[in-house]
Amino acid sequence: xxxxxxxxxxxxxxxxxxxxxxxxxxxxxxxxxxxxxxxxxxxxxxxxxxxxxxxxxxxxxxxxxxxxxxxxxxxxxxxxxxxxxxxxxxxxxxxxxxxxxxxxxxxxxxxxxxxxxxxxxxxxxxxxxxxxxxxxxxxxxxxxxxxxxxxxxxxxxxxxxxxxxxxxxxxxxxxxxxxxxxxxxxxxxxxxxxxxxxxxxxxxxxxxxxxxxxxxxxxxxxxxxxxxxxxxxxxxxxxxxxxxxxxxxxxxxxxxxxxxxxxxxxxxxxxxxxxxxxxxxx
Amino acid sequence: xxxxxxxxxxxxxxxxxxxxxxxxxxxxxxxxxxxxxxxxxxxxxxxxxxxxxxxxxxxxxxxxxxxxxxxxxxxxxxxxxxxxxxxxxxxxxxxxxxxxxxxxxxxxxxxxxxxxxxxxxxxxxxxxxxxxxxxxxxxxxxxxxxxxxxxxxxxxxxxxxxxxxxxxxxxxxxxxxxxxxxxxxxxxxxxxxxxxxxxxxxxxxxxxxxxxxxxxxxxxxxxxxxxxxxxxxxxxxxxxxxxxxxxxxxxxxxxxxxxxxxxxxxxxxxxxxxxxxxxxxx
Numbered sequence: 001x002x003x004x005x006x007x008x009x010x011x012x013x014x015x016x017x018x019x020x021x022x023x024x025x026x027x028x029x030x031x032x033x034x035x036x037x038x039x040x041x042x043x044x045x046x047x048x049x050x051x052x053x054x055x056x057x058x059x060x061x062x063x064x065x066x067x068x069x070x071x072x073x074x075x076x077x078x079x080x081x082x083x084x085x086x087x088x089x090x091x092x093x094x095x096x097x098x099x100x101x102x103x104x105x106x107x108x109x110x111x112x113x114x115x116x117x118x119x120x121x122x123x124x125x126x127x128x129x130x131x132x133x134x135x136x137x138x139x140x141x142x143x144x145x146x147x148x149x150x151x152x153x154x155x156x157x158x159x160x161x162x163x164x165x166x167x168x169x170x171x172x173x174x175x176x177x178x179x180x181x182x183x184x185x186x187x188x189x190x191x192x193x194x195x196x197x198x199x200x201x202x203x204x205x206x207x208x209x210x211x212x213x214x215x216x217x218x219x220x221x222x223x224x225x226x227x228x229x230x231x232x233x234x235x236x237x238x239x240x241x242x243x244x245x246x247x248x249x250x251x252x253x254x255x256x257x258x259x260x261x262x263x264x265x266x267x268x269x270x271x272x273x274x275x276x277x278x279x280x281x282x
Numbered sequence: 283x284x285x286x287x288x289x290x291x292x293x294x295x296x297x298x299x300x301x302x303x304x305x306x307x308x309x310x311x312x313x314x315x316x317x318x319x320x321x322x323x324x325x326x327x328x329x330x331x332x333x334x335x336x337x338x339x340x341x342x343x344x345x346x347x348x349x350x351x352x353x354x355x356x357x358x359x360x361x362x363x364x365x366x367x368x369x370x371x372x373x374x375x376x377x378x379x380x381x382x383x384x385x386x387x388x389x390x391x392x393x394x395x396x397x398x399x400x401x402x403x404x405x406x407x408x409x410x411x412x413x414x415x416x417x418x419x420x421x422x423x424x425x426x427x428x429x430x431x432x433x434x435x436x437x438x439x440x441x442x443x444x445x446x447x448x449x450x451x452x453x454x455x456x457x458x459x460x461x462x463x464x465x466x467x468x469x470x471x472x473x474x475x476x477x478x479x480x481x482x483x484x485x486x487x488x489x490x491x492x493x494x495x496x497x498x499x500x501x502x503x504x505x506x507x508x509x510x511x512x513x514x515x516x517x518x519x520x521x522x523x524x525x526x527x528x529x530x531x532x533x534x535x536x537x538x539x540x541x542x543x544x545x546x547x548x549x550x551x552x553x554x555x556x557x558x559x560x561x562x563x564x
Contacts, residue, residue: 093337093338093339094337097339098339163376164337165372165373165374165376166376166378166379167337168334168337168370169370169372169376169378169470171337171365172332172334172365172369172474172483173389173392173473173474173477174362174365174366174389174392174393174477175392176362179392183378183388183392184378184379187380188379278457279379279381279457279458279459280379280459281376281378281379281458281459282459
């Protein structure tokens, strides 16, 4: 009897320990980035383009990288949503046999696990083949490839959670498959879909390796899809790699900006999620 | 009036026959109770009457279900028209992920009913049956100056028919998911009736409900049976005695006995029926 109670206490503390560890990791990241980045962060850094050659100077700002990252991440998220929703719906049992659906999931899981540098290298070869130069378009395409498996798999999990009985109720009213999918299933999964988009967005905006070969290098704002574009992860990468302490601090300021963007998108999507979950049937 | 009959219906999951060789002609405009112990195939029988097994790859069906002279398992059969004729109430009510109002309007909108058709449907129902004659406070006048006035009228009519109007009239735009389970089941009834089926299938419609809500559903069924054929699965013997005009008794996937409730309960023919009624098996 005593040993069972000991076991209970032991596992309780193990859980608390793990929980605290995870919380401290987040707190630690925020603390270090704010501590090292806040001092270097200034208005001019947010609104000016770099002076002194690809971020390596101490003057100017990272406005082009901020704008570039937003273009890249939102562009790729938009493209991914358009492609992912139909796939997630197509994997429902009405449309796809369980066998095919299982294989598709396996393929997507493998794609999810492929390192982003490999996506970058792959996209580079494709771009060379089609004669596309390193550009905003190239970056959006490679980020879309990177996001697709994450988005489809997360959306599909949510679609699969829709109770079969809810669909039966809809079908018994005389609806077609597509009517049930669009009018009932879609409404039911919107909150979960927002989470899926958020997951993919987070991976996309923070990824440096995949855009390394595909977006090019520039100190200027992008003005068309075919222009090279800068991005925050690469700005951090190059600034942090210099030997000059002031420039290194600017890397942390860039990281802080990236962190703030991700947090803002997170909060905004939570609000959206709450708004849409009002009608969801539990 | 739609009429339904079964010829040598066999339903199997994988290699296991859940229903064997069921042949029966179901009487119209009555409450038909499908009785039997758990796992005897009651729900399977019910769902095979409007092809709800289509969503399950493992289910194999042979034999005929004849609805208005057409075998519904004929690949040429118009399954949407069939399902419109046959309403369905699930064991646990599932509101659609939308407002109370939209839950009722969903079916008529899917079937592209215009205002005139809505009015004619209700007029016909009232002329033949004076369904709402006993309800006080129902003003069948339509304010044609308002947009969607016909649909408003339809929603009110069917909510009254299901005995839910008074409880929800002030919050028609609230999410249906926020209703109590008992209210949700009456909403499901109103939603099913709104597409004007002639047969209503109900799978243990009161088993998830509190006694008061269950009594309300039973009361609505008694009111509706003059105009609809109601086929209800139940494992509650007393409920079948209270409601049923006709009883179908299944045991281990076999149709053991069927007949008018009076003779079924009064002078059962089969040994197993007698044992079930007396409570020796359940």
